[in-house]
Amino acid sequence: MTEVLGSADALAARIPDGAKVALPPDYSFCANALVRALIRRGAKDLHLVGVPAVGYQADVLIGAGCVATVETAAVTLGEFGLAPRFTAAIKAGTIRMLDATCPAIHGGLQAAERGAPFSVMRGLIGSDILARRPDWKVIDNPFADAEDPIVAIPALVPDVTMFHAPKADRLGNVFIGVRRECMVMAHAAKAAFITVEEIVDGDLAHAPETASGTIPGLYVSAIAEVKEGAWPQGIPGGYGPDLAHIGRYVEMARSEAGFAQYLQETVLGAEAAE
């Protein structure tokens, strides 16, 4: 049974230190209320997996000292440029970086959702990404007539998938529409903790207009209703990103002191649990 919890903080309490946590990219469904709750909880040593890239969520978690490892194809704040706390941590050598390329992340998760040991993918051969990933192997295509090297990506199994979706029902079915990377992330992970804009009556997995874009509660460990839970990012099809806030974040996060002040104002301070 999917648990229905009362807050983002209640979800964050279920995500252990050291967990491998899959996050969607900035243009998808970012659970930023849950990110803030993880920081309030004092989460440590997280291994973030950006599917396939990640932005603000990772930068804030890194700056707050919650992260040991980042595995992704890119960390970017889009038009706002480089992610300042990520960049500082890499230069200081305080986090481990596993550089990937987008379809390798997708391929690893797809192997995991199939219960298969690996996926194969074209590309990568001759790159330093591959040279620095001893966990990825070049194998010979067994079906080719001639030599045909191809890269095997092992199954990528997150301990936790977290994101913020438009709606869920009380059975734990979560509607994600066309943001189907969230579907793969939920299938592949051992647990999925999802905040939603609203919890609705009925059964989203059996209503014809929502069924094809709905993750069945089977894959969903717990949900919580959190209004504007993506803020300061937007939710596609809903509200837009708070560009003024993100711009201010980028300014403040340039220095450690500025970032600490940002955390105090936005995450830890007067504002209570979400």
Place this chain on the structure above:
Amino acid sequence: MSDQVQLEEILIGSIAGMLDGLGHVAVGASSPVPGAAALLTRARSNGATRVSVLGSENHNFFTDGAKELFDCAGQGRIDAFFLGGAQIDGKANINLVSIGDPDRPKARFPGSFGSAYMYYVVPRVILFRLEHTPRTLVEAVDYISAPGVSEPGVHRPGGPHALITDRCLFSFDKSRARFTLASVHPGHTVEEIAEQTGFDYDLPEGGVPETAAPDAESLALIRGPVAQQLAEIYPSFASRVFGIDKAA
């Protein structure tokens, strides 16, 4: 915005000239100029050229999540794509990761995105770099996000077609793994390109032409519907270049 043709408009027109007639052009992250060029190509083709812009809700065909772009490219359903690089070298290797030792870099960039796949499988990849200096166009990159060419035997239907910068356009010959200076943008010179480029390249026989500015019809499309469409995806760029302050 003045009536003078801006650099961005020359770049948009020049890139669109390399896309005309293609069936499906995809545009990746943080690429407003290539995005505008793809939208211009679509406008000039009366919709015959399909365009998919990553991160756009209105100009994107995909309904199967973030992986669909790559699956689609792997099947050969994408004809052209764009890549950049903090560094690009004379063999068209691109670096989107770091300068210096990757474990303790002097500079760190976002990362390789889908380059280590798209560069191999999309037939016409156009490299795009707005800072043309010996610091960015180098003899050999510090980190290979994706190589320009591959060893025989490696599946490689795709690869670099051209490199466009704020100063000029280079074409790329895959068989020789070398760039040729194809045209120089208005206000720039062949001598300046030589000074500002860190890698060796070839010069065409019979001299280097000037990059053509977009014709009046294309310019009207760029400043009209293309700029409006772009504002949804790249609001700051649309505001700075076209003076559009709100997404349409």
